[in-house]
Amino acid sequence: xxxxxxxxxxxxxxxxxxxxxxxxxxxxxxxxxxxxxxxxxxxxxxxxxxxxxxxxxxxxxxxxxxxxxxxxxxxxxxxxxxxxxxxxxxxxxxxxxxxxxxxx
Amino acid sequence: xxxxxxxxxxxxxxxxxxxxxxxxxxxxxxxxxxxxxxxxxxxxxxxxxxxxxxxxxxxxxxxxxxxxxxxxxxxxxxxxxxxxxxxxxxxxxxxxxxxxxxxxxxxxxxxxxxxxxxxxxxxxxxx
Numbered sequence: 001x002x003x004x005x006x007x008x009x010x011x012x013x014x015x016x017x018x019x020x021x022x023x024x025x026x027x028x029x030x031x032x033x034x035x036x037x038x039x040x041x042x043x044x045x046x047x048x049x050x051x052x053x054x055x056x057x058x059x060x061x062x063x064x065x066x067x068x069x070x071x072x073x074x075x076x077x078x079x080x081x082x083x084x085x086x087x088x089x090x091x092x093x094x095x096x097x098x099x100x101x102x103x104x
Numbered sequence: 105x106x107x108x109x110x111x112x113x114x115x116x117x118x119x120x121x122x123x124x125x126x127x128x129x130x131x132x133x134x135x136x137x138x139x140x141x142x143x144x145x146x147x148x149x150x151x152x153x154x155x156x157x158x159x160x161x162x163x164x165x166x167x168x169x170x171x172x173x174x175x176x177x178x179x180x181x182x183x184x185x186x187x188x189x190x191x192x193x194x195x196x197x198x199x200x201x202x203x204x205x206x207x208x209x210x211x212x213x214x215x216x217x218x219x220x221x222x223x224x225x226x227x228x229x230x231x
Contacts, residue, residue, distance in 0.1 A: 021192055022208060051189055088109050 014060040015067040023070050024051055030074060033081045037093035043077060155225045157215060162201050166194055179216040191215055198224065203231045 014022070024047065031043035054066045156176055164171040169184055180194060195211045197226045198204075202224055206214070214220050224230050 017188070018212070021212070024189060025192050025196070025208060025211065028192070032196075042152075048189070048193065055187075055189070079217055 013064045027074050030077045034086050035088040037095055107218050150230050154223055159220050176217050
């Protein structure tokens, strides 16, 4: 009884394909808003790696667990993007400088 | 209101009287074509060739894509063997290239180079 109730609950809360893609897109958009180059690139890389790692999950409970983890990470990232913006340094990171090619 | 009217009167461009000296209307229009929209802010919309070139360069620089297979009609999932996550990544890369914000509904629809080029070319803010 308890396990079937739990299974029904998991089935009810399993995210659809559209929701998963929407979470992926929201995470990437939030990553873009970081002012610091390093954390921005890390957030993008980590999102892509995590979604690839969980790509082939088949049972509903692990899918919904992964989805809930993703949602909480999204909220963390959104708050942190704000905090980073409040204390952003004025100097650009060296990787963001677009230099013209030099002729030696 | 009076100040605004006075300013407008000062700034307003005087209307030129056209000389209809027997030329056809088409010639007149082509002669004055550049003058008609010289004050318009819509004249510098991006050309279709530039859209195609930039879209193809974004798709070619995607690490999982084989650049020799990329053409303006290619489909991301059917021809290039990408999956839906790669699709989202490519649309995000296109957003960054053209400085656009593509809403999720439209972004889900874009799954080939054709659709991407059409959408970006028809977007008024593509830069």
